[in-house]
Every structure is written in C-alpha cells, then in structure tokens.
Amino acid sequence: MRAGLWNRIRDNVWPRMGMRRYGSYLRHRVMRLSASPHAIAAGVASGAAVSMFPLIGLHFLLGFVLAFATRGNMIAAAIGTAWGNPVTFPFFFAAAYAVGDWMTGGGGISRYEGVKLEATGAQLSQGLFAEGFGAIWPTFKTMMIGGLPMAILVFAVFYVLVRTVVTRVRALRQARLARRRPAASRSVQSSTN
Known part of the structure; x- marks a missing residue:
C-alpha cells in the first residue's frame, strides 16, 4: 500500500515510532557497526x-566527504546526519x-536590514528567487x-562522546562473552564425561 504525500512528509519530520524510539534505533545501529571505534x-x-550548515539536501554528500577525509565510516556518517532534521534545523540555523x-562584527539586524528583510519577504511571496540569489546571499553567507x-x-563533542560509548560498550560485551565462555566449556566437558 502506497503512503500518501502527507504521510511521507509526516514520517520525515516525525518518525511513526516516536523520537525516543528512533534515537534508540539509531544508537543500536551505530553500536552494531563492525568498524573501529575511531571510524x-x-x-x-x-x-x-x-x-x-544551511545546505539542506547536501548533508549526506558533505557528511560522506568529511567522513572520508577523517577516515570515518560512511554508514555512521549517514546516521550522524539525523542530528540535523526538520525539528532541529531552525535552532541550528538561528544559532x-x-x-x-x-x-563578522554585525550588531544583529539594524533598522535598515529590517526594512530590507521586509522587502525581501514581499519578494519571496512573488517567487523565491525573484531578485536572484543576491537577495538571500548576505543571510546565507552569515550562516x-x-x-x-x-x-x-x-x-x-560527537567524536569524543561516540568513541567513548562505543569503546565502553564493546569492552562490556567482551567481558560478558568472556564470562560465558568458561561456563560453556564446562558444560561441554561434563556432557562428554
């Protein structure tokens, strides 16, 4: 059954499973990658x-390029781009x-820039690029x-946090497997006797 346009848009903005479960899913996907903690x-x-960066649509490509440059895992880079989503983009771009x-030494939006923004808003209602890219260039450049x-x-922050978590989770997994191995070898020995 094919989902309608509205359902696809809603699923891209807010996953059906909820944000907490989606975050948990992404965390498990990262932990199951077979690459090194650094990658x-x-x-x-x-x-x-x-x-x-305000380059919506290019985040996957830029993430792959940066991951390649830092010898990172490409799948992990794709998962990392989930940090930027329609819920967080307004906060990131405002910051x-x-x-x-x-x-750049600006003092926020001056009275002149406010008037210019209002005029740009009127132009945007007539067409996004009615005045060309020059109308949005100052804001884009500042961002x-x-x-x-x-x-x-x-x-x-993400590198330190993720590397620490991956290293600790793998150490705990190895310790848990080491505790199971002696018990498994004892049960095999007792069944052969």
Whole structure:
C-alpha cells in the first residue's frame, strides 16, 4: 500500500515510532557497526557536524566527504546526519546566524536590514528567487560563517562522546562473552564425561 504525500512528509519530520524510539534505533545501529571505534566516531561526528550548515539536501554528500577525509565510516556518517532534521534545523540555523553575525562584527539586524528583510519577504511571496540569489546571499553567507565554528565544536563533542560509548560498550560485551565462555566449556566437558 502506497503512503500518501502527507504521510511521507509526516514520517520525515516525525518518525511513526516516536523520537525516543528512533534515537534508540539509531544508537543500536551505530553500536552494531563492525568498524573501529575511531571510524564510527569520526563518521557520526562528520554527519552531525555538516548539519550545522544551511545546505539542506547536501548533508549526506558533505557528511560522506568529511567522513572520508577523517577516515570515518560512511554508514555512521549517514546516521550522524539525523542530528540535523526538520525539528532541529531552525535552532541550528538561528544559532549559526547569530554566531556568524557576531564573528563578522554585525550588531544583529539594524533598522535598515529590517526594512530590507521586509522587502525581501514581499519578494519571496512573488517567487523565491525573484531578485536572484543576491537577495538571500548576505543571510546565507552569515550562516555559513557561523556554521563553521559550530561544526568544529559539534564534531569534537560527537567524536569524543561516540568513541567513548562505543569503546565502553564493546569492552562490556567482551567481558560478558568472556564470562560465558568458561561456563560453556564446562558444560561441554561434563556432557562428554
């Protein structure tokens, strides 16, 4: 049965299974990857870091490129891009704009820029690129500038966090398997006697 357009849009914005279960699913997918802890951490961090940029539609590609450059896992990079989704993008882009505005010495939106934004809003209602890319370039540029330090910070945080978790989970799994092995070998020996 084919899902309607509305159902597909809803599923992309808010998964049917709920956000908590979806996050748990992604965590389990990451833990089951057979790559090294560095590759998994670099992949997830790459995907999460590129989500800070206002380049919707290019996040998978950029995540793969960054994961390749850092020797990260491509599947982990794809999973890491889930950090950027329609729920989180407004917060990321607003923060990227604020950071970029601060970095370029801007003082927020001036009265002149406010009037220009209102005019741009009227132009957008007539067509997104009625005035060309030049109408949105200043905002886009500010968001790209602000997105860079945010992406570096997100990469570092995700790398440390994911590598620590993957290393600990694998150590716990190895310890659990080591405890089972002696019990399994004793049961095999007793059945042969």
